[in-house]
Amino acid sequence: MKERIVTGVIAGIVFILLIVIGQLPFTIVIIGLASIGLFELLKMKKIASLSIMGAISLIFMWTIVIPNQWFETGILSNFSRSDLLIGFIILFLAITVLTKNSITFDEVGFVILSSAYVGLGFHFLIETRLLENGLSLLFFILFLIWSTDSGAYFAGRSFGKRKLWPEISPKKTIEGSLGGIFCALFIGLIYHYFVPISDSIGTVIIMILVVSIVGQIGDLVESALKRHYSVKDSGNILPGHGGILDRFDSLIFVLPVLYLLHFI
Known part of the structure; x- marks a missing residue:
């Protein structure tokens, strides 16, 4: 640890x-x-x-x-x-x-x-x-992903009962996933209050939900890959954390989706 x-x-x-x-x-x-x-x-x-x-x-x-x-x-x-x-x-x-x-x-x-x-x-x-607002936007996306991960972890440990997708990631729960989304909403709205991301609060909320939900899907994609090829981590370059893909799986899945939806 x-x-x-x-x-x-x-x-x-x-x-x-x-x-x-x-x-x-x-x-x-x-x-x-x-x-x-x-x-x-x-x-x-x-x-x-x-x-x-x-x-x-x-x-x-x-x-x-x-x-x-x-x-x-x-x-x-x-x-x-x-x-x-x-x-x-x-x-x-x-x-x-x-x-x-x-x-x-x-x-x-x-x-x-x-x-x-x-x-x-x-x-x-x-x-x-x-991008012109790239610094604030990128930190916004990163905070959403990090808060989703943290919220899912603590909500899963505290309330998790129903498995989210046991064939892919046995430890993840529906309660943890929802906890991650709520945590991202909380952190994202606070961030937007101090560093405005859009003139529309509706757009900000949709963006938060997209990042949180799609980020979790990206994490499951990486889990599916590792399970298919029977490896615990994608690599060992980061002691205690695994490989680069283990750390960036959510982010690199989220960003193309945000581009397709014209958020970036």
Whole structure:
């Protein structure tokens, strides 16, 4: 427990400082975290990171995660993101033939979906910070996710009786889930009172509910992955906390949904 607390405090302080600094340092670190997250997924599938497939997968994910402005200047300005993604997908499919099916269609499908899952989530983390109100908005989203986790934990321990989804995550309860949502509403409205997020309180409430509910779904997605591949944690880079995906599973699932709903 002591190791978990120390790691959590140090990692939390460093991450908050990076968010405040923003700009290139934040972008570089997030790309690095996304790279580690992808390697964690490849390891689950027993695809070696230090292999041709691992290297191509990493470059493919980078094509997804890098900020939009990088395609507007420099050498990347000669390409569009969609052109590169299509090219990579064709390359992945060709690899199944060139390797005489030692790299299978199943592995290629896994890599493409994994790169999209990790790349899109961390991409919108970078893009959110780059917004004019990115700092306050990103902290708002993070506080909602953290308060959901805390509320669900304490409500589950105190009142939890009915299992939420035992086949995926045996310890989670319906009462804990509802407790997380109520805690997010409480913290989110307090945050909005001091740092207004929108002119409409209705929009703020809807956003809070979306972040809290979708964040819990993101946590279950990661739990389903780990259960399917029979691993306890996605990695061990954070002592007492597991891997990068264990810590960012809710956030990288929430951000693309907020983008689709035009909240970011």
